[in-house]
Each structure stands twice: as C-alpha cells, then as structure tokens.
Amino acid sequence: MKCVEVPKAYAEKTIRLLRKYGVLDTEHLITRRDDRIIIPLRDDKQVLRILADIPLEIISCEPPTRKRVKVRVPAHDVIGNIVIVRENVLEFMDKDELIRVLHTIYPRIRTIYLKKETTGEFRTAVLEPIWGIDDPITINKEYGLRFKIDLKKAYYNPRLAEEHRRIAKEVRDGERIFDLFAGIGGFSIHIASLHRSTIYMNDLNPYAVRLGIENIIINKKKIRGVIIPLCMDSSLIPKYFKQSVFDRVIANNPHYSHLFEHVYRYLLKDNGLLHLYFVSSTKECDSFLERYFSNWKLLRVRKVIDYAPYVFIWRADLVKP
Numbered sequence: 001m002k003c004v005e006v007p008k009a010y011a012e013k014t015i016r017l018l019r020k021y022g023v024l025d026t027e028h029l030i031t032r033r034d035d036r037i038i039i040p041l042r043d044d045k046q047v048l049r050i051l052a053d054i055p056l057e058i059i060s061c062e063p064p065t066r067k068r069v070k071v072r073v074p075a076h077d078v079i080g081n082i083v084i085v086r087e088n089v090l091e092f093m094d095k096d097e098l099i100r101v102l103h104t105i106y107p108r109i110r111t112i113y114l115k116k117e118t119t120g121e122f123r124t125a126v127l128e129p130i131w132g133i134d135d136p137i138t139i140n141k142e143y144g145l146r147f148k149i150d151l152k153k154a155y156y157n158p159r160l161a162e163e164h165r166r167i168a169k170e171v172r173d174g175e176r177i178f179d180l181f182a183g184i185g186g187f188s189i190h191i192a193s194l195h196r197s198t199i200y201m202n203d204l205n206p207y208a209v210r211l212g213i214e215n216i217i218i219n220k221k222k223i224r225g226v227i228i229p230l231c232m233d234s235s236l237i238p239k240y241f242k243q244s245v246f247d248r249v250i251a252n253n254p255h256y257s258h259l260f261e262h263v264y265r266y267l268l269k270d271n272g273l274l275h276l277y278f279v280s281s282t283k284e285c286d287s288f289l290e291r292y293f294s295n296w297k298l299l300r301v302r303k304v305i306d307y308a309p310y311v312f313i314w315r316a317d318l319v320k321p
C-alpha cells in the first residue's frame with residue numbers, strides 16, 4: 001500500500017487535508033520514523049494536488065492495522081438515551097469513527113448530537129444531529145430522581161447532578177429557599193426530595209418552568225417538601241416578595257449572577273446563605289468576589305465543573321452582611 005511521508009511539523013495539516021478529501025486510510029495507523037511522519041493513504045492519485053504546498057514523499061508502506069490499538073473515546077455527555085459531543089471533536093476524529101466508537105460503548109442510544117454552543121439568556125444549546133432521530137426530549141436520572149429534558153429549549157447539564165445533591169444535603173427541614181435560576185428544577189426537586197422545606201423554583205424561560213412542573217409531577221412520590229414554580233425575571237422579584245424571609249438563595253446563572261446582588265440581599269434573612277455560581281479562571285476567582293461581593297462574608301469557595309480550558313464554574317457560599 002501507499003503512504004505519504006512528511007516532516008513532523010507538517011503532519012497535523014497533512015492529516016487534516018487528507019481527512020477532508022477522504023483520502024486518509026483510517027484502517028491503518030500513522031507511524032513515525034525519526035522526525036518524519038508516515039500517513040497511510042486510501043488512494044494516492046490526488047495526493048500531490050491536495051498537498052500541493054507540503055514537502056512530501058509518496059512511499060510504499062506496511063503500517064500496522066488500527067485494530068491493534070485502543071479506541072480513543074472523546075469527551076461526551078450521556079443524557080437519557082442521547083449522547084452529546086463538542087463540535088471540536090471532529091478536528092481529531094472522523095465522523096464515522098466517532099459514531100462507531102459511541103455505538104460500541106452505548107449500543108442503545110437513540111441520538112448523537114454535536115453541541116455547537118450555548119446561547120442567549122436561557123443558556124440553551126445549539127445542537128446538530130449527527131446520528132439518529134433529531135428529538136431533543138429525553139429523561140435523565142439523577143440519584144433516582146427522573147428529569148424530563150428538552151435539550152434545545154431549556155438548559156440542562158448532567159454534570160451538575162452531584163452539585164444538586166450536595167446542596168440538597170446541606171438544607172435542613174423547615175427552610176425557606178429561593179432557587180432564582182432553577183432551569184428544569186434540579187436543585188429544587190433534589191432539595192424537596194430530602195427535606196420538608198419550601199422552595200420557590202423560578203426561571204425566566206417558560207419552557208424550563210413547564211418542564212420543572214412536569215418534573216415535580218414525575219417525581220411526586222419522592223417529594224416531601226413544597227415547591228412553588230414561578231416564571232419571572234429574577235430582577236423583579238423584590239417588587240412581589242417580602243423582604244428578609246428566606247434562609248437560603250441559590251443563584252445558578254454563572255455568567256450573570258453578579259448582576260443580582262441587590263435581589264439576594266433583599267430576599268435573605270440576616271445571616272441567610274447565598275450559593276453563588278460564577279464563571280472564572282483560578283487566577284481571577286478572588287478578584288471577582290472582591291469586586292462584586294466584598295461586603296458579604298465568604299464561608300467557602302469551590303470548583304464545581306470545568307467550563308473551558310483553565311476556566312471553571314465556581315460556587316461561593318456567602319452570608320448576608
């Protein structure tokens with residue numbers, strides 16, 4: 001068979017171009033000889049044209065077959081019977097190979113989506129189906145609770161399941177809690193499943209609130225507390241609620257949570273607790289809190305989930321001054 005041999009510095013570009021034109025042989029392994037990379041070809045006819053500006057040699061070769069190596073599994077999320085991968089996965093993996101790998105691990109999945117971005121005030125995902133039916137509605141389990149989700153209409157991140165549980169375990173019976181940016185109800189329903197507390201479950205996105213209500217119904221046998229669903233802009237809440245009556249406020253709107261400081265201050269009792277979620281690098285974490293919450297007493301701050309390279313979602317537990 002034929003391979004193309006290129007200097008190491010040109011390997012990445014060569015592989016990208018060969019993959020783009022469907023000439024890369026993915027059945028065999030790419031190998032290395034000193035400072036040169038040997039890339040197997042399906043067909044060598046068009047190679048000189050495709051790689052016109054790359055210094056190369058076309059050689060005869062016998063690279064090992066791919067079957068001998070372990071499959072590389074890209075980062076992904078499994079939500080019910082849907083798998084989501086980030087769009088950049090396709091920069092280092094062929095689409096067919098990606099589908100094959102995910103199917104080997106999850107033979108019963110129904111859909112694979114490529115996530116392009118998370119947009120707008122409602123933080124909804126832009127998803128492109130790459131395999132299966134384009135149906136973003138599914139049910140995901142968190143600690144035995146079932147959550148109905150519409151991945152295109154309301155925010156959902158399965159990696160928050162542990163955080164939902166962690167906060168729920170901290171609550172005591174009898175607390176009054178305001179979940180200001182509740183999405184489809186993760187924090188509220190976890191809390192109500194463990195405690196006889198009263199939780200106001202609010203979100204501006206009507207689809208999220210509707211799903212939140214459905215989720216209360218789906219989990220009704222497990223719910224011990226009282227959940228009051230609301231669909232409001234959190235900045236207007238001081239107009240409609242009594243001041244200083246809440247023990248705990250959950251502010252999980254990481255990009256904008258600092259803009260609602262006056263709302264948290266208004267709702268919480270003296271010494272009430274705020275769980276504030278925000279996006280930051282490790283370096284800027286302290287200065288963020290200093291800038292927007294310098295009057296509050298900081299109990300602790302912890303990383304919750306990864307957001308981007310070197311950037312995380314954090315939670316600060318702050319006591320009302």
Ligand SMILES: C[S@@+](CC[C@H](N)C(=O)[O-])C[C@H]1O[C@@H](n2cnc3c(N)ncnc32)[C@H](O)[C@@H]1O
Pocket residue numbers: 121122123154155156157160180181182183184185186187202203204205208232233234235252253254
């Ligand atoms: C990160 S998501 C919440 C996730 C949710 N807490 C969970 O654990 O799954 C942020 C939510 O804030 C909502 N939101 C954005 N602006 C808002 C506002 N001004 N008032 C109320 N909700 C808002 C969005 O619709 C979105 O559902």
